Amino acid sequence: MARRSEAVASGWHMKPNDLDATVDAATLEAELGVVSVLLLMGEGGTEVELARRVDAFAAAIHDLGVAPSLERLVSRGLIRAASSRGAERRYVRTTLGEELARSHSGADPRLHIGLEELERLRTQLVATIAHELRTPLTAMRTCIGLMVDAGGAIEPSIRERLLNTIASSADKMQKLIADLLDLARYRSGTIEMHSWSVDASELARDAAKLVAPLFEARGQQLQVHQPAAPPVVFGDRRRLEQALLNLLANANRFSPEGSTVFLTVRSEGEDVFWEVRDQGPGIALADRAHLFERFYRSSGDTAGGAGLGLPIALAIAQAHHGSIEVESSPGAGSCFTLRVPIGDAPGNDPA
Secondary structure: OOOOOOEEEOOEEEOHHHOOOOOOHHHHHHHHHHHHHHHOOOOOEEHHHHHHHHHHOOOOOOOOOHHHHHHHHHHOOOEEEEEEEOOEEEEEEOHHHHHHHHOHHHHOHHHHHHHHHHHHHHHHHHHHHHHHHHHHHHHHHHHHHHHHHHHHHOOHHHHHHHHHHHHHHHHHHHHHHHHHHHHHHHHHOOOOOOOEEEEHHHHHHHHHHHHHHHHHHOOOEEEEEOOOOOOEEEEOHHHHHHHHHHHHHHHHHHOOOOOEEEEEEEEEOOEEEEEEEOOOOOOOHHHHOOOOOOOOOOOOOOOOOOOOHHHHHHHHHHHOOOEEEEEEOOOOOEEEEEEEEOOOOOOOOOO
């Protein structure tokens, strides 16, 4: 018979009703078992050795399966396999596992419930970055190899084309790294902002000029609508332009060839708005909740973007105390609206 009235994990007492009501009894029992195995790791050990330690705490982790708990701890980045001998593996705690084992927070099952998802996202992040860097790096290696093999006998036109490919690939890698660093700075609050009065209509026109080649290449039109009296916002012009460019590039990528994208500037109350409306396929409901996640690609993304444009645009809006709103219906296009308050934003006017 399982004993569940009070769970004991390495001397720490926790009653089930002390936890969030959404954590049911079965989940709580499993999570307390996982925590107990983590705490019993010590300097490490094999599955058999850990099972013996677990047996000593049978009252706290009755009927615990050690192997499933080890798998969960590995998936959460709390332990790792340090060595193996035949089918037997020896596990040790990671740095995060050591920190949790030393703190009382390590005994809270609610903390562990989200760690598996965190570890999955971290692994996915590393894999995605590697994939995004591999493509341009492969192109560079191929071009350099062709030039080395040809020696001095390479034709000038071919040499120029290969060098252009190398330069383009290097630019892609540099942009990816710069975007990742920017996102990290936004998330830590260390991004440097230089704010002053910005003409919202002029910003829209300048952004439209910069993306014009992208639209021309796909036979698309970009129409800019602006009020008679241009609204002025206090913000970092370069960052705001970057956010708007990301929204326009997104519309260009998802809109069909020959379609029209509308960029509208307006002000309402104490806010300035830039609306980017496209005639694309729209966004599925399942994708909408993930649009601003790093490296997320919607189910309809066949163009192969890195998945950083929208997260960066949102971070810029939030750094200006603004937001980005999304309206979309499958088959009816999408509208992304960048909103920024007219009032003071972080920073000072340049001298």
